[in-house]
Amino acid sequence: xxxxxEDPQALSIQEGENATMNCxxxxxxxxxxxYRQNSGRGLVHLILIRSNEREKxxxxxxxxxxxxxxxxxxxITASRAADTASYFCATDNSMEYGNKLVxxxxxxxxxxx
Amino acid sequence: DAGVTQSxxxxxxxxxxxxxxxxxxxxxxxxxxxxxxxxxQGPQFIFQYYEEEERQRxxxxxxxxxxxxxxxxxxxxxxxxxxxxxxxxxCASSLTMNTEAFFGQGTRLTVV
Numbered sequence: 001x002x003x004x005x006e007d008p009q010a011l012s013i014q015e016g017e018n019a020t021m022n023c024x025x026x027x028x029x030x031x032x033x034x035y036r037q038n039s040g041r042g043l044v045h046l047i048l049i050r051s052n053e054r055e056k057x058x059x060x061x062x063x064x065x066x067x068x069x070x071x072x073x074x075x076i077t078a079s080r081a082a083d084t085a086s087y088f089c090a091t092d093n094s095m096e097y098g099n100k101l102v103x104x105x106x107x108x109x110x111x112x113x
Numbered sequence: 114d115a116g117v118t119q120s121x122x123x124x125x126x127x128x129x130x131x132x133x134x135x136x137x138x139x140x141x142x143x144x145x146x147x148x149x150x151x152x153x154q155g156p157q158f159i160f161q162y163y164e165e166e167e168r169q170r171x172x173x174x175x176x177x178x179x180x181x182x183x184x185x186x187x188x189x190x191x192x193x194x195x196x197x198x199x200x201x202x203x204c205a206s207s208l209t210m211n212t213e214a215f216f217g218q219g220t221r222l223t224v225v
Contacts, residue, residue, distance in 0.1 A: 042218035103155030
């Protein structure tokens with residue numbers, strides 16, 4: 001079963017615009033991680049936000065976490081054609097060993113040049 | 114610093130056969146997890162190894178088994194392959210709880 005659900009399922013924007021993807025989950029978590037995947041290859045780690053954090057930045061990426069609403073958002077500013085990929089959120093709620101990640105189905109982002 | 118490496122990249126097997134996939138974790142990482150990703154879906158957790166023992170397991174049958182070696186590398190074995198086992202198999206490594214998990218490029222398994 002998948003805990004996280006990304007919204008929207010697909011997003012198409014022009015280069016230079018901002019892209020926002022949302023993720024909702026069902027249970028309490030230790031942390032939430034965002035990943036990018038190009039053309040069915042491996043997952044590239046983007047950012048980890050812990051349950052006691054509300055916002056994190058990394059370059060053009062901004063992630064927010066609202067544990068009361070069990071939701072997170074990923075904002076990519078000034079998008080580029082190279083940002084075209086699938087984006088996944090993954091939650092970790094394992095109590096003992098950690099990193100038993102539960103993924104959503106992902107958001108497909110297309111950035112048109 | 115090498116990241117997570119997986120081999121082979123692609124594999125074609127016949128239904129009923131057995132397959133072994135391999136993973137070397139990122140330098141300094143001691144925990145390896147395996148995921149299965151079907152086409153168009155998010156990855157699903159298979160199991161996790163730490164200190165050469167299976168520590169956590171997802172909802173996968175016993176046909177899926179694994180091993181971790183003293184150098185932290187790991188193998189995923191799948192017996193009695195089914196057509197439905199066709200997927201991208203991803204290995205992830207991490208160090209401790211509440212830290213980032215880094216993924217390899219995956220092994221694309223096709224069962225015919």
